Amino acid sequence: MAVLVTGGAGFIGSHVVDAVLARGDEVVCIDNLNSYYDPLQKIRNIQPHLDNPKFSFFCRDVCERHKMGELFDAFKIDKVVHLAARAGVRASIESPHVYTEANVEGTVNMLELAKTHAVKNFVFASSSSAYGPRIDPVFSEATIHADCPASPYAVSKKSGEHFCHMYSNLGNIPVTALRFFSVYGPRGRPDMMPYKTAALISLGYDVPIYGDGSTKRDWTYVEDVARGVLSALDNPRPYDMFNIGNSHAVELKRLIDLIENHLGKKANRVFVPVQSGEPQFTHADISKAKTHLGWEPKTSIEEGIAKFIEWFKLQRRPPQKALELDYQTWRFK
Protein backbone atom coordinates (compact mmCIF):
# COMPACT_ATOMS: atom_id res chain seq x y z
CA MET A 1 0.00 0.00 0.00
CA ALA A 2 1.63 3.24 -1.10
CA VAL A 3 0.86 6.91 -1.54
CA LEU A 4 1.72 8.25 -4.99
CA VAL A 5 2.92 11.87 -4.77
CA THR A 6 3.15 13.56 -8.18
CA GLY A 7 5.40 16.63 -8.31
CA GLY A 8 6.96 15.15 -5.17
CA ALA A 9 10.39 16.72 -5.73
CA GLY A 10 8.89 20.20 -5.89
CA PHE A 11 8.43 22.74 -3.13
CA ILE A 12 5.13 21.61 -1.58
CA GLY A 13 5.51 18.03 -2.85
CA SER A 14 8.78 17.44 -1.00
CA HIS A 15 7.17 18.58 2.27
CA VAL A 16 4.23 16.24 1.65
CA VAL A 17 6.73 13.40 1.01
CA ASP A 18 8.48 14.23 4.32
CA ALA A 19 5.16 14.17 6.19
CA VAL A 20 3.90 10.90 4.66
CA LEU A 21 7.22 9.11 5.29
CA ALA A 22 7.44 10.53 8.84
CA ARG A 23 4.32 8.64 9.79
CA GLY A 24 5.63 5.40 8.30
CA ASP A 25 3.68 5.15 5.03
CA GLU A 26 5.32 4.16 1.74
CA VAL A 27 5.78 6.87 -0.92
CA VAL A 28 6.10 6.52 -4.67
CA CYS A 29 7.32 9.93 -5.77
CA ILE A 30 7.29 11.04 -9.39
CA ASP A 31 8.44 14.30 -10.90
CA ASN A 32 9.59 15.28 -14.39
CA LEU A 33 12.23 17.62 -12.89
CA ASN A 34 11.45 20.27 -15.48
CA SER A 35 13.56 23.40 -15.78
CA TYR A 36 10.92 25.97 -14.75
CA TYR A 37 13.44 26.45 -11.96
CA ASP A 38 16.73 24.70 -11.17
CA PRO A 39 16.10 20.90 -11.22
CA LEU A 40 19.04 20.47 -8.81
CA GLN A 41 16.99 22.31 -6.16
CA LYS A 42 14.28 19.65 -6.66
CA ILE A 43 16.78 16.77 -6.50
CA ARG A 44 18.22 18.22 -3.27
CA ASN A 45 14.68 18.28 -1.83
CA ILE A 46 14.40 14.48 -2.03
CA GLN A 47 18.07 13.53 -1.31
CA PRO A 48 17.45 12.73 2.38
CA HIS A 49 14.98 9.96 1.44
CA LEU A 50 16.93 8.13 -1.27
CA ASP A 51 18.16 5.46 1.18
CA ASN A 52 14.74 4.97 2.77
CA PRO A 53 13.30 1.58 1.64
CA LYS A 54 9.82 3.11 1.89
CA PHE A 55 10.67 5.76 -0.70
CA SER A 56 10.89 5.28 -4.47
CA PHE A 57 11.58 8.04 -6.97
CA PHE A 58 10.90 7.99 -10.70
CA CYS A 59 11.58 10.77 -13.18
CA ARG A 60 8.24 10.63 -15.01
CA ASP A 61 5.84 13.03 -16.68
CA VAL A 62 2.17 12.81 -15.70
CA CYS A 63 1.33 13.26 -19.38
CA GLU A 64 3.07 9.93 -20.19
CA ARG A 65 -0.05 7.86 -19.68
CA HIS A 66 1.48 4.44 -20.34
CA LYS A 67 4.60 4.93 -18.23
CA MET A 68 2.46 6.23 -15.38
CA GLY A 69 0.16 3.22 -15.83
CA GLU A 70 3.17 0.90 -15.43
CA LEU A 71 3.86 2.46 -12.03
CA PHE A 72 0.26 1.91 -10.95
CA ASP A 73 0.68 -1.73 -12.01
CA ALA A 74 4.06 -2.18 -10.31
CA PHE A 75 3.08 -0.65 -6.94
CA LYS A 76 -0.15 -1.06 -5.04
CA ILE A 77 -1.09 2.62 -5.13
CA ASP A 78 -3.59 3.19 -2.38
CA LYS A 79 -3.93 6.97 -2.51
CA VAL A 80 -2.78 9.77 -4.82
CA VAL A 81 -1.63 13.28 -4.00
CA HIS A 82 -1.56 15.06 -7.35
CA LEU A 83 0.63 18.14 -7.08
CA ALA A 84 2.53 17.95 -10.40
CA ALA A 85 1.73 21.06 -12.38
CA ARG A 86 3.21 24.09 -14.00
CA ALA A 87 2.83 26.75 -11.35
CA GLY A 88 3.04 30.52 -11.72
CA VAL A 89 0.43 32.99 -12.90
CA ARG A 90 2.70 35.28 -14.92
CA ALA A 91 4.56 32.51 -16.78
CA SER A 92 1.20 31.00 -17.78
CA ILE A 93 0.27 34.19 -19.64
CA GLU A 94 3.50 33.80 -21.71
CA SER A 95 3.11 30.04 -22.37
CA PRO A 96 -0.52 28.96 -21.98
CA HIS A 97 -0.09 25.67 -23.88
CA VAL A 98 2.52 24.39 -21.44
CA TYR A 99 -0.01 24.92 -18.67
CA THR A 100 -2.95 23.22 -20.36
CA GLU A 101 -0.78 20.21 -21.18
CA ALA A 102 0.71 19.63 -17.73
CA ASN A 103 -2.19 20.87 -15.62
CA VAL A 104 -5.25 19.75 -17.56
CA GLU A 105 -4.11 16.75 -19.62
CA GLY A 106 -1.82 15.60 -16.81
CA THR A 107 -4.67 15.79 -14.28
CA VAL A 108 -7.06 13.87 -16.54
CA ASN A 109 -4.40 11.15 -16.98
CA MET A 110 -3.96 10.84 -13.24
CA LEU A 111 -7.70 10.74 -12.57
CA GLU A 112 -8.20 8.12 -15.27
CA LEU A 113 -5.45 5.93 -13.79
CA ALA A 114 -6.87 6.45 -10.30
CA LYS A 115 -10.26 5.31 -11.58
CA THR A 116 -9.01 2.22 -13.41
CA HIS A 117 -6.88 1.21 -10.41
CA ALA A 118 -9.69 1.96 -7.93
CA VAL A 119 -7.57 4.13 -5.61
CA LYS A 120 -9.06 4.85 -2.19
CA ASN A 121 -8.53 8.62 -2.25
CA PHE A 122 -7.28 11.32 -4.62
CA VAL A 123 -6.16 14.75 -3.43
CA PHE A 124 -5.72 17.48 -6.04
CA ALA A 125 -3.72 20.70 -5.64
CA SER A 126 -5.91 23.56 -6.75
CA SER A 127 -5.24 27.21 -6.09
CA SER A 128 -6.70 30.37 -4.61
CA SER A 129 -6.21 31.86 -8.07
CA ALA A 130 -9.29 29.86 -9.13
CA TYR A 131 -11.29 32.59 -7.35
CA GLY A 132 -10.07 35.28 -9.75
CA PRO A 133 -10.00 38.97 -8.73
CA ARG A 134 -12.65 39.56 -6.05
CA ILE A 135 -14.10 42.31 -3.90
CA ASP A 136 -15.35 39.89 -1.21
CA PRO A 137 -13.45 40.49 2.06
CA VAL A 138 -12.82 36.74 2.50
CA PHE A 139 -12.84 33.94 -0.05
CA SER A 140 -15.30 31.22 0.89
CA GLU A 141 -15.78 27.93 -1.00
CA ALA A 142 -19.45 27.97 0.03
CA THR A 143 -20.48 31.39 -1.23
CA ILE A 144 -18.17 32.23 -4.14
CA HIS A 145 -18.71 30.44 -7.45
CA ALA A 146 -15.24 31.25 -8.75
CA ASP A 147 -16.26 31.33 -12.38
CA CYS A 148 -13.89 34.12 -13.56
CA PRO A 149 -10.31 32.83 -13.18
CA ALA A 150 -8.00 35.51 -14.62
CA SER A 151 -4.99 33.65 -16.10
CA PRO A 152 -4.29 30.43 -18.03
CA TYR A 153 -2.87 28.99 -14.79
CA ALA A 154 -6.05 29.82 -12.85
CA VAL A 155 -8.23 28.39 -15.64
CA SER A 156 -6.13 25.20 -15.67
CA LYS A 157 -6.71 24.78 -11.90
CA LYS A 158 -10.44 25.51 -12.16
CA SER A 159 -10.66 23.03 -15.02
CA GLY A 160 -8.80 20.44 -12.89
CA GLU A 161 -11.43 20.91 -10.18
CA HIS A 162 -14.20 20.24 -12.71
CA PHE A 163 -12.47 17.05 -13.85
CA CYS A 164 -12.03 16.01 -10.22
CA HIS A 165 -15.73 16.52 -9.58
CA MET A 166 -16.67 14.59 -12.70
CA TYR A 167 -14.34 11.65 -11.93
CA SER A 168 -15.62 11.41 -8.37
CA ASN A 169 -19.09 10.81 -9.88
CA LEU A 170 -18.31 8.80 -13.01
CA GLY A 171 -15.20 7.08 -11.71
CA ASN A 172 -16.66 6.49 -8.27
CA ILE A 173 -13.48 7.60 -6.47
CA PRO A 174 -13.27 10.01 -3.53
CA VAL A 175 -11.59 13.23 -4.68
CA THR A 176 -10.71 16.31 -2.65
CA ALA A 177 -9.47 19.53 -4.26
CA LEU A 178 -7.47 21.85 -2.00
CA ARG A 179 -7.19 25.52 -2.89
CA PHE A 180 -3.77 26.52 -1.58
CA PHE A 181 -3.20 30.19 -0.77
CA SER A 182 0.30 31.64 -1.51
CA VAL A 183 2.52 28.97 0.01
CA TYR A 184 5.97 29.94 1.36
CA GLY A 185 8.72 28.40 3.45
CA PRO A 186 11.97 26.39 3.15
CA ARG A 187 12.57 24.97 -0.40
CA GLY A 188 10.36 27.79 -1.73
CA ARG A 189 10.08 28.36 -5.45
CA PRO A 190 12.57 30.92 -6.80
CA ASP A 191 9.85 32.54 -8.94
CA MET A 192 7.75 33.39 -5.88
CA MET A 193 7.86 36.72 -4.10
CA PRO A 194 9.60 35.70 -0.81
CA TYR A 195 12.50 33.99 -2.60
CA LYS A 196 12.82 36.62 -5.33
CA THR A 197 12.78 39.43 -2.79
CA ALA A 198 15.34 37.74 -0.53
CA ALA A 199 17.62 37.10 -3.53
CA LEU A 200 17.35 40.70 -4.82
CA ILE A 201 18.06 42.16 -1.38
CA SER A 202 21.04 39.82 -0.86
CA LEU A 203 22.52 40.81 -4.22
CA GLY A 204 21.87 44.52 -3.64
CA TYR A 205 19.50 44.84 -6.63
CA ASP A 206 16.30 46.92 -6.80
CA VAL A 207 13.21 45.26 -5.33
CA PRO A 208 10.06 45.99 -7.38
CA ILE A 209 7.00 46.95 -5.33
CA TYR A 210 3.87 46.38 -7.37
CA GLY A 211 1.38 49.22 -6.92
CA ASP A 212 1.86 51.06 -3.63
CA GLY A 213 2.79 47.94 -1.66
CA SER A 214 -0.67 47.62 -0.13
CA THR A 215 -1.64 44.45 -2.08
CA LYS A 216 -2.31 41.63 0.36
CA ARG A 217 -1.73 37.89 0.17
CA ASP A 218 -2.78 35.16 2.54
CA TRP A 219 0.73 33.68 2.95
CA THR A 220 0.52 30.08 4.20
CA TYR A 221 3.44 28.18 5.69
CA VAL A 222 4.38 25.05 3.72
CA GLU A 223 4.37 22.60 6.67
CA ASP A 224 0.84 23.74 7.52
CA VAL A 225 -0.11 23.05 3.90
CA ALA A 226 1.47 19.56 4.04
CA ARG A 227 -0.60 18.82 7.18
CA GLY A 228 -3.68 19.97 5.28
CA VAL A 229 -2.87 17.52 2.48
CA LEU A 230 -2.54 14.67 4.99
CA SER A 231 -5.85 15.63 6.64
CA ALA A 232 -7.55 15.42 3.24
CA LEU A 233 -5.78 12.14 2.47
CA ASP A 234 -7.05 10.64 5.73
CA ASN A 235 -10.64 11.85 5.25
CA PRO A 236 -11.88 10.54 1.88
CA ARG A 237 -14.97 12.44 0.71
CA PRO A 238 -17.11 11.74 -2.40
CA TYR A 239 -16.10 15.13 -3.82
CA ASP A 240 -15.18 18.15 -1.84
CA MET A 241 -13.10 21.27 -2.04
CA PHE A 242 -11.38 23.21 0.74
CA ASN A 243 -9.43 26.41 1.16
CA ILE A 244 -6.01 25.82 2.70
CA GLY A 245 -4.83 29.25 3.77
CA ASN A 246 -3.45 31.02 6.80
CA SER A 247 -6.54 33.27 6.92
CA HIS A 248 -4.43 36.36 7.68
CA ALA A 249 -3.82 38.59 4.66
CA VAL A 250 -0.39 40.25 4.83
CA GLU A 251 0.51 43.49 3.02
CA LEU A 252 3.38 43.27 0.51
CA LYS A 253 5.32 46.02 2.32
CA ARG A 254 4.96 44.20 5.66
CA LEU A 255 6.33 41.01 4.12
CA ILE A 256 9.30 42.92 2.70
CA ASP A 257 9.94 44.44 6.16
CA LEU A 258 10.07 40.93 7.65
CA ILE A 259 12.43 39.63 4.96
CA GLU A 260 14.71 42.65 5.46
CA ASN A 261 14.76 42.11 9.24
CA HIS A 262 15.73 38.44 8.99
CA LEU A 263 18.33 39.06 6.27
CA GLY A 264 19.72 42.00 8.20
CA LYS A 265 19.79 44.13 5.05
CA LYS A 266 17.54 46.86 3.65
CA ALA A 267 15.75 46.57 0.28
CA ASN A 268 16.15 49.20 -2.39
CA ARG A 269 12.40 49.57 -3.09
CA VAL A 270 11.29 50.63 -6.59
CA PHE A 271 7.58 51.23 -7.23
CA VAL A 272 6.19 49.69 -10.46
CA PRO A 273 2.63 49.16 -11.83
CA VAL A 274 0.57 46.16 -10.64
CA GLN A 275 0.91 43.19 -13.03
CA SER A 276 -2.01 41.81 -15.04
CA GLY A 277 -3.64 38.59 -13.80
CA GLU A 278 -2.71 39.36 -10.18
CA PRO A 279 -5.51 40.03 -7.66
CA GLN A 280 -5.40 43.01 -5.24
CA PHE A 281 -5.72 40.67 -2.26
CA THR A 282 -6.43 37.08 -1.20
CA HIS A 283 -7.88 35.99 2.13
CA ALA A 284 -9.05 32.44 2.88
CA ASP A 285 -12.14 31.53 4.87
CA ILE A 286 -10.92 28.27 6.43
CA SER A 287 -13.98 27.41 8.52
CA LYS A 288 -14.89 24.52 6.20
CA ALA A 289 -11.45 22.88 6.50
CA LYS A 290 -11.58 23.34 10.29
CA THR A 291 -14.98 21.67 10.52
CA HIS A 292 -14.56 18.77 8.08
CA LEU A 293 -10.82 18.11 8.05
CA GLY A 294 -9.99 19.23 11.58
CA TRP A 295 -7.25 21.33 9.99
CA GLU A 296 -6.02 24.78 10.85
CA PRO A 297 -2.72 26.59 10.30
CA LYS A 298 -0.26 26.88 13.20
CA THR A 299 2.52 29.08 11.84
CA SER A 300 2.47 32.87 12.00
CA ILE A 301 4.05 34.89 9.21
CA GLU A 302 6.78 36.03 11.64
CA GLU A 303 7.79 32.43 12.51
CA GLY A 304 7.42 31.23 8.93
CA ILE A 305 9.57 33.96 7.38
CA ALA A 306 12.25 33.37 10.03
CA LYS A 307 12.40 29.66 9.01
CA PHE A 308 12.34 30.53 5.33
CA ILE A 309 15.24 32.98 5.59
CA GLU A 310 17.24 30.49 7.70
CA TRP A 311 16.91 27.96 4.84
CA PHE A 312 17.53 30.64 2.19
CA LYS A 313 20.85 31.62 3.76
CA LEU A 314 22.02 28.00 4.01
CA GLN A 315 21.14 27.01 0.48
CA ARG A 316 22.84 30.05 -1.04
CA ARG A 317 26.20 29.14 0.50
CA PRO A 318 28.62 27.94 -2.22
CA PRO A 319 29.03 24.10 -2.05
CA GLN A 320 32.22 22.81 -0.37
CA LYS A 321 33.08 20.79 -3.52
CA ALA A 322 31.67 20.56 -7.05
CA LEU A 323 28.70 18.20 -7.02
CA GLU A 324 28.19 15.59 -9.71
CA LEU A 325 24.84 13.86 -10.08
CA ASP A 326 24.44 10.14 -10.77
CA TYR A 327 21.38 10.05 -13.04
CA GLN A 328 20.75 6.36 -12.28
CA THR A 329 20.40 6.76 -8.53
CA TRP A 330 19.73 10.55 -8.28
CA ARG A 331 22.51 10.75 -5.68
CA PHE A 332 25.23 13.39 -5.67
CA LYS A 333 28.70 11.81 -6.02
Ligand SMILES: NC(=O)c1ccc[n+]([C@@H]2O[C@H](COP(=O)([O-])OP(=O)(O)OC[C@H]3O[C@@H](n4cnc5c(N)ncnc54)[C@H](O)[C@@H]3O)[C@@H](O)[C@H]2O)c1
Ligand atom coordinates in the same frame (compact mmCIF):
# COMPACT_ATOMS: atom_id res chain seq x y z
N1 LIG B 1 3.23 27.38 -4.14
C1 LIG B 1 2.02 27.96 -4.09
O1 LIG B 1 1.85 29.06 -3.54
C2 LIG B 1 0.82 27.27 -4.67
C3 LIG B 1 -0.43 27.89 -4.54
C4 LIG B 1 -1.55 27.27 -5.06
C5 LIG B 1 -1.43 26.06 -5.69
N2 LIG B 1 -0.22 25.47 -5.82
C6 LIG B 1 -0.15 24.18 -6.50
O2 LIG B 1 0.55 23.26 -5.70
C7 LIG B 1 1.28 22.34 -6.52
C8 LIG B 1 2.75 22.34 -6.13
O3 LIG B 1 3.25 23.66 -6.34
P1 LIG B 1 4.72 24.09 -5.90
O4 LIG B 1 4.65 25.49 -5.48
O5 LIG B 1 5.30 23.05 -5.02
O6 LIG B 1 5.43 24.09 -7.32
P2 LIG B 1 6.74 23.31 -7.82
O7 LIG B 1 6.96 23.78 -9.21
O8 LIG B 1 7.85 23.45 -6.84
O9 LIG B 1 6.25 21.81 -7.80
C9 LIG B 1 5.61 21.20 -8.89
C10 LIG B 1 6.44 19.99 -9.27
O10 LIG B 1 5.76 19.32 -10.32
C11 LIG B 1 6.72 18.92 -11.28
N3 LIG B 1 6.00 18.83 -12.57
C12 LIG B 1 5.52 19.85 -13.31
N4 LIG B 1 4.94 19.36 -14.41
C13 LIG B 1 5.05 18.01 -14.34
C14 LIG B 1 4.65 16.95 -15.20
N5 LIG B 1 4.02 17.18 -16.35
N6 LIG B 1 4.90 15.68 -14.81
C15 LIG B 1 5.56 15.42 -13.65
N7 LIG B 1 6.00 16.39 -12.81
C16 LIG B 1 5.73 17.67 -13.16
C17 LIG B 1 7.78 19.99 -11.27
O11 LIG B 1 9.03 19.53 -11.73
C18 LIG B 1 7.83 20.39 -9.80
O12 LIG B 1 8.82 19.69 -9.11
C19 LIG B 1 1.02 22.77 -7.95
O13 LIG B 1 -0.06 22.00 -8.45
C20 LIG B 1 0.61 24.22 -7.82
O14 LIG B 1 -0.21 24.63 -8.89
C21 LIG B 1 0.91 26.05 -5.32
